[in-house]
Amino acid sequence: MGNRYRKPTTFRCNAGSRFSKSAMVWSLVGFLLLLHLYSLVSRTNGFGREIRFRKSHSPLLRELEEVEEENIQLPPQRGRRSPRAAKRRPRRTTTLIDEFLDENSQLRHIFFPGMKTAIDPMKNLGNDSFYYHPGRVWLDTEGNPIQAHGGCMLYDKRSETYYWYGEYKDGPTYHSHKKGAARVDIIGVGCYSSKDLWKWKNEGIVLPGEETNETHDLHKSNVLERPKVIYNEKTGKYVMWMHIDDANYTKAAVGVAISNDPTGPFDYLYSKRPHRFDSRDMTIFKDDDGVAYIIYSSEDNSELHVGPLTEDYLDVTNIMRRILINQHREAPALFKYQGTYYMITSGCTGWAPNEALAHAAESVMGPWETVGNPCIGGNKMLRLATFFAQGTYVIPLPGLPGSFIFMADRWNPADLRDSRYIWLPMIVGGPADRPLEYNFGFPLWSRVSIYWHRKWRLPLGWSVQK
Ligand code: GAL
Numbered sequence: 011m012g013n014r015y016r017k018p019t020t021f022r023c024n025a026g027s028r029f030s031k032s033a034m035v036w037s038l039v040g041f042l043l044l045l046h047l048y049s050l051v052s053r054t055n056g057f058g059r060e061i062r063f064r065k066s067h068s069p070l071l072r073e074l075e076e077v078e079e080e081n082i083q084l085p086p087q088r089g090r091r092s093p094r095a096a097k098r099r100p101r102r103t104t105t106l107i108d109e110f111l112d113e114n115s116q117l118r119h120i121f122f123p124g125m126k127t128a129i130d131p132m133k134n135l136g137n138d139s140f141y142y143h144p145g146r147v148w149l150d151t152e153g154n155p156i157q158a159h160g161g162c163m164l165y166d167k168r169s170e171t172y173y174w175y176g177e178y179k180d181g182p183t184y185h186s187h188k189k190g191a192a193r194v195d196i197i198g199v200g201c202y203s204s205k206d207l208w209k210w211k212n213e214g215i216v217l218p219g220e221e222t223n224e225t226h227d228l229h230k231s232n233v234l235e236r237p238k239v240i241y242n243e244k245t246g247k248y249v250m251w252m253h254i255d256d257a258n259y260t261k262a263a264v265g266v267a268i269s270n271d272p273t274g275p276f277d278y279l280y281s282k283r284p285h286r287f288d289s290r291d292m293t294i295f296k297d298d299d300g301v302a303y304i305i306y307s308s309e310d311n312s313e314l315h316v317g318p319l320t321e322d323y324l325d326v327t328n329i330m331r332r333i334l335i336n337q338h339r340e341a342p343a344l345f346k347y348q349g350t351y352y353m354i355t356s357g358c359t360g361w362a363p364n365e366a367l368a369h370a371a372e373s374v375m376g377p378w379e380t381v382g383n384p385c386i387g388g389n390k391m392l393r394l395a396t397f398f399a400q401g402t403y404v405i406p407l408p409g410l411p412g413s414f415i416f417m418a419d420r421w422n423p424a425d426l427r428d429s430r431y432i433w434l435p436m437i438v439g440g441p442a443d444r445p446l447e448y449n450f451g452f453p454l455w456s457r458v459s460i461y462w463h464r465k466w467r468l469p470l471g472w473s474v475q476k
Contacts, residue, residue, distance in 0.1 A: 070469040071413060074435035077387045078462055082106060085116040106391040110398050111362060113424045121145065121398055122422060122430065128155070131209040140208050140467045144397065144432040145420055150202060151211045155180075157200045159419050159429050160236040162293070162403045164248075166272045173272045174202040175239050175250070176402075178215055179427045186231075186257040191360055192423040193257060195219065195230040199237045199250065201273055207405070207415070207468070216274030217250060217267050227254045227265055227281045234265070236341075236402065238294040239272070240302055242323045248272050249323040251294045251304065254281040262288035264306065266324055285330040287315060291340035293403070294319070295374065298346070303374050307340040308332075311358045314339060316375055333376040334369065344374070345404040345414060347438045352458055354384060354401045354416065361423035363395040370455035381455050384416075384436070387462035397462055399432035409472065412438045416460045436460045 084104060109115040128147035135141075148156050161176025178200035183192050196219035202210035219234065220226040228234060233255035241248050247268050254265035263283050267276035283289060284304060292306035302319045304326055317330035339355035346352070351371045357364035368384040371377060385393040392398065399418035407413045416436040422429045437459050 070410065070472075071435075071437065073469070074413065074463075074466060075437060075459070075461055076463070078464060080388045080392055080462065080464075082117065082120060082389065082391075084109065107363070107395055110395070111423075121420070122428065123147070138465075140206070141465045142208070142433050142463075142467065143465045144399075144434060144463065145430045147428075148210075148431055151209060154212065155428075156202060156210055156212075156431070157427065158202055158431075159421075159426075160402050161417065161419075162236075162238040163405045163417065164239045164241065164272060166241065169272065170205070171272070172204045172207055173213070173239070174204065174210060175199055175216070175237050177235060177237065179429065181427060183424065183426045190257060191259070192426060193233070194426045196228055196232055196234045197230075198228075199234070199252070199276070203273070206473070213273040216269070217276040217278060227263075228278060232256055232261075233259065236291060236293065238292075238403075240294055240296045240323060241272075242302075243300060245322050246270070247322075248276070250276050251292065253290060253292050253306075255290070259290065262290055264289050264292055264304065268324065279324065282326075284326045285315065285317060285328070287330075289315070291342065293342045293344060294323075295344040297374065303344075305342045305344060305353070307342070307358075311340055312336055312338055314342060314355070329375075331375045333371075333378045334380075337380070339367065341400050341402060343401045343404045343417070345406060347412060347414075347456075350455065351378075352404075352438065353378065354404065354458070354460075356396060356400045361421040361426075363398045363400060363420075365394050366396040366401055366460070368458035370458075379455065381458060384458040384460045385462065386459045392462060397432050397434065397460075399430075404436065407468070407472070410469070414438070434460050434463060435466060 087104060109117045110121050123146050125147055128149050129143050130149045130153060132151055150156050157178040157180050158174050158176025159179050161174055164173045166173060178197045179194045181194045181197055183194055185192060198215035198218040201213040201216040203213050204210045219230045220228040221230060223229060235253040237250055237252040239248055239250045247270065250267040252265045254263045255261045263281040265278065265281040267278045269276040284306060287308045289306035289308055290311060292304060294302055294304055296302045302323050303316055304319060305314055305316045308315045313335040314333045315330050316333055318327050320327055338358050340358050341356040343354045344351065351374050353369045354366055356366055365383055366385060368381045369378045370381050383393060385396060388397055396418060399420040401416060401418045403417040405415040405417060407415065414436040416434050418432040420430040420432050438456050
């Protein structure tokens with residue numbers, strides 16, 4: 011007993027073991043203090059300095075991790091005011107968010123570039139081939155803007171094809187009543203297929219809305235959002251989960267549909283409130299062991315709930331944990347890297363953009379800890395508004411460990427069908443920049459970084475690993 015305390019150590023010096031022990035303790039304390047100081051400094055330095063710490067862990071990724079700054083000048087404020095009026099009520103300063111939300115803003119073309127700049131992968135774009143241009147109109151192989159909002163990606167091993175599912179919103183935007191959110195009637199879930207994640211073929215509407223039966227969940231006057239599709243190896247079925255609601259978002263349910271084929275048609279099965287709780291923004295995550303989970307905003311969006319699905323993925327089980335309680339997060343997008351689970355969420359501001367946060371956990375069921383705002387580059391406003399977008403899904407990139415594509419929607423509430431896609435490279439690596447509640451201020455998790463790019467492409471030669 012006690013021998014282990016007397017073991018000679020490399021810190022031992024001539025002054026005897028007592029001194030060596032205290033020297034060791036003090037060195038440890040010093041080291042911990044230094045670490046703590048480092049974590050504080052990296053917190054207060056703001057985005058500019060932090061960027062210098064980032065290192066590419068692979069030459070392939072260097073381009074993805076380039077930090078691009080954006081200098082968007084606010085236009086001069088409109089209308090003249092007398093000095094007296096200005097003194098009485100100083101004008102509220104306009105922010106980039108105000109400009110973004112203003113349909114008549116002079117900066118509109120920056121946030122929503124016109125058709126002239128649309129990306130048409132069927133044209134010979136020369137050196138521009140395979141480049142993503144976040145925010146520009148993105149055309150399918152028939153030359154029509156892709157309609158797959160609030161979407162997800164399924165890589166189907168059987169057909170070695172990517173399927174992009176999302177809300178098909180190609181209809182007029184209106185408000186069902188004065189205070190109601192901008193909406194488009196349910197048209198259905200759109201599906202696009204691709205071999206390279208760039209050129210997308212329209213596979214049609216794989217789950218259509220209902221035109222006549224007003225009592226049907228999918229009646230056009232209702233809401234179908236954030237469809238997510240996973241494949242069940244045991245049953246050989248493709249299962250779709252989605253947010254089902256009425257126009258006022260009071261039904262707050264999830265819906266389930268099933269198909270034998272990734273391109274549908276999907277049969278709509280039913281809707282329910284999972285675990286008897288209200289459920290709005292949601293996603294589905296399938297783990298490596300085949301267990302799938304649902305994650306949804308609940309208790310009026312104040313917290314998220316997570317729970318495993320049944321083996322056939324057609325229902326929830328009665329296991330559920332509350333996570334990120336009182337944090338008011340939505341639009342969850344989950345992924346896993348080196349045994350750790352990560353999630354990107356948004357705040358709850360409807361169609362208006364807000365700050366994304368990354369979270370990490372050792373188990374899908376939690377506890378989940380917040381590791382900070384993942385957005386890098388652009389400018390402060392872009393970072394605080396998730397590049398004027400809201401996350402929806404994270405695509406793992408086989409063959410590029412630690413690299414992902416962050417899929418987000420730049421909503422256009424004035425004309426929802428014209429909402430844009432913001433796809434950006436996302437890298438997991440390096441220390442998190444926010445000390446966490448449970449670990450005495452030392453970053454435990456890796457940092458999640460989403461890099462802003464005006465244009466970017468996957469590394470040359472990247473292709474799906476079979
Ligand atoms: C957002 C949500 C979207 C949609 C929108 C309606 O907060 O993420 O999916 O529901 O609100 O205003």
